[in-house]
Amino acid sequence: MGGLMAQSRETTYIVLLREKVSPSALIAMKEDRVAVKRALMETAKRTQPPLLARLQQRQQEGKVQHFHSLWIVNAVSVRATPEVIEALKRDPLVEKVIQARPVRLVRPIRRQSGIRPRQAFTWGLEKIRVPEVWNTFGIQGANVTVGVIDTGIVADHPDLVGKLRPVNGWFNPYGDTPSPSDWDGHGTHVSGTIAGGNASGTYIGVAPQATLIVAQLFNEDYQAAEDAALACMQWMMDPDGDPNTNDGADVVNNPWSYPSDSPIMYEPIKDALNAWIAANIVPVFAIGNEGPSPRTTNSPGDYPMALGVGATDSDDNIAWDSSRGPVFWEGIGEIIKPDVSAPGVYVYSSVP
Numbered sequence: 001m002g003g004l005m006a007q008s009r010e011t012t013y014i015v016l017l018r019e020k021v022s023p024s025a026l027i028a029m030k031e032d033r034v035a036v037k038r039a040l041m042e043t044a045k046r047t048q049p050p051l052l053a054r055l056q057q058r059q060q061e062g063k064v065q066h067f068h069s070l071w072i073v074n075a076v077s078v079r080a081t082p083e084v085i086e087a088l089k090r091d092p093l094v095e096k097v098i099q100a101r102p103v104r105l106v107r108p109i110r111r112q113s114g115i116r117p118r119q120a121f122t123w124g125l126e127k128i129r130v131p132e133v134w135n136t137f138g139i140q141g142a143n144v145t146v147g148v149i150d151t152g153i154v155a156d157h158p159d160l161v162g163k164l165r166p167v168n169g170w171f172n173p174y175g176d177t178p179s180p181s182d183w184d185g186h187g188t189h190v191s192g193t194i195a196g197g198n199a200s201g202t203y204i205g206v207a208p209q210a211t212l213i214v215a216q217l218f219n220e221d222y223q224a225a226e227d228a229a230l231a232c233m234q235w236m237m238d239p240d241g242d243p244n245t246n247d248g249a250d251v252v253n254n255p256w257s258y259p260s261d262s263p264i265m266y267e268p269i270k271d272a273l274n275a276w277i278a279a280n281i282v283p284v285f286a287i288g289n290e291g292p293s294p295r296t297t298n299s300p301g302d303y304p305m306a307l308g309v310g311a312t313d314s315d316d317n318i319a320w321d322s323s324r325g326p327v328f329w330e331g332i333g334e335i336i337k338p339d340v341s342a343p344g345v346y347v348y349s350s351v352p
Contacts, residue, residue, distance in 0.1 A: 012100040012227050013078050014268050015088050019047050020074040023334035026278035030336070033279040037243035040275060044071035051076060051093050058084050068227065072234040073271040077227035098268065100226040105151065105186060105218055106255045106286035106298065109311075109321050121203045123314055124193075130206055141207025146194050147236040147249030147281075149229070149256060150187030152216040155180040158199035159192050163212045168239035168247055171215040173231040183220045190253060213239060213249055217256060226268065229256060233272045237279055251282040257298035263330045269300050270335070277305060277336040284309060288323035296323040305335045 021039050029035040048069055055078065058064040065079040077100065078088065089097045121131055134140055145165070155164040164170065170180045182188045195212055196205030215232035217224045236249045276283050285301030287308040301308035302325070310322035318324075 011079070012225055013080075013085055013088070014070075014098045014100050014227055014230070015051070015076045015078055016095045016098065016268065017044075017047050017051070017074045017076075017093055018095040019043060020271065021275075023274050023336055026274055027334075027336055030278050031280045033237075033246055033248065034244055036275065036279040037238050040074070041071045041243055044069060044074045047074065047093065048076065051088075051091065054091075055080075055084075068231065070227070070230050070234060072230060072237060072275050073268050075230070075268060077230070096267075098266075101258055101266075103217075103224050103226060103229050103256045103258050105222055105224075106257050106288055107186060108189075109289050109319075119202050120198075125203060125206065127312075127314065127316070128206070130203075139207075141195060141210030144207065144210045144251070145213060145247075145249050146207070146210045147213050147215070147252035148187060148191050148194065149215045149217050149232045149236070149252060149254050150190055151184040151218045152177070152182035152187045153180050153191050153212070153214045154182045154185075154188045157188055157192070159196035159204055160188070160212075161197075163191065163195045163197075163208075163210075165211050165213050169211075169213045171213075171232065171235045171239065173215070173217065173228045173235075174219065177216055180214065181216070184218070184222075186255070187214060187216070190255060194253060224256065226258075226266075230268060230272055233276065237276065237281065248279065249281055251284060252276070254283065254285045254301075257286060257288055257301055259299070260295070260297055260302055260327065261299045262295075262302065263328045265303055265329065265332060266299065270303065270305075270332075273300065273303060273305050274334075274336045277338045282307060282338045289319075289321045291318075291322045291324050292320050294324050295326065297325055297327055298323060302327045303335075304329060304332065305337050307338060 021043055055064050055067045063081045063084050067076055067078045069076055088094055153164060164180060191212055192204050194205055195207055195210045197208050215235055217228055217232050236252050239247050273283050284307045287301035287310050288298035290296040300306050311319040313319050
């Protein structure tokens with residue numbers, strides 16, 4: 001099946017199987033990452049083979065362009081003819097077939113740089129009291145793995161040298177970029193805000209001792225779809241493909257979104273977030289820069305189980321362009337919320 005295809009003339013569908021690990025079962029395993037991964041993988045391994053065999057046959061007939069297994073939500077992403085898609089909707093193993101929608105990069109609104117000559121920390125780090133945390137608690141992110149799903153990373157940037165994990169630290173869902181790269185710079189910028197050093201003489205990263213793992217979701221046309229996002233989310237849980245190793249992220253930064261799903265959450269992403277949280281992975285999502293009007297938040301950052309992040313300015317006011325609530329949800333079913341006592345504040349910093 002290989003990696004996902006970056007572009008296609010066919011529409012991509014996410015085929016959700018009837019059987020899946022329930023939120024209540026995930027809650028019973030909460031914070032046992034190995035148990036969560038095993039349960040998800042074993043469910044997919046037990047239920048998907050007949051469906052995958054049929055898709056393989058249709059692919060040989062030229063009716064399926066591509067298919068890819070997603071154990072994180074027990075689903076298969078499929079690009080195929082309308083005839084095959086209609087047959088999948090009638091398949092007794094299948095609960096539903098959903099068209100994969102495009103996701104977009106939440107790009108920052110460019111403002112004046114926060115770096116001044118001979119400044120020890122960016123104003124953003126000072127504003128969220130990073131120097132005080134470092135001095136009082138001695139915490140700089142050691143032994144924490146932070147995932148970034150974005151445009152990639154320039155791993156040899158002076159402020160990021162040695163930050164990207166050298167083994168199982170890089171993923172491209174399309175299989176066309178085997179080595180770390182960043183065609184846009186946004187992912188490098190975000191990685192610097194998270195774990196950058198002070199090569200310029202100014203500290204730019206909140207947690208410079210953290211380890212980064214990066215997934216390059218967006219291609220050079222700023223295009224991506226939910227099946228690729230799900231593949232990245234799955235990889236963040238288990239980069240080496242072995243459920244018995246604990247090599248996944250502890251927290252994942254996600255500057256990607258789509259227009260709000262309110263009042264009903266999109267099931268595949270909802271299920272993937274439940275899986276993350278059960279595995280003790282904190283999901284951090286940008287809610288968008290479409291403010292200041294109300295109800296301008298993006299999903300999945302506005303889902304009740306995600307840690308949605310807006311923007312503040314240097315005076316601690318909500319930035320005028322930061323997306324706003326309120327958000328209304330109905331019939332959300334079982335959800336798992338992360339164990340985070342208070343939301344953080346995301347402040348864009350500069351990577352020189």
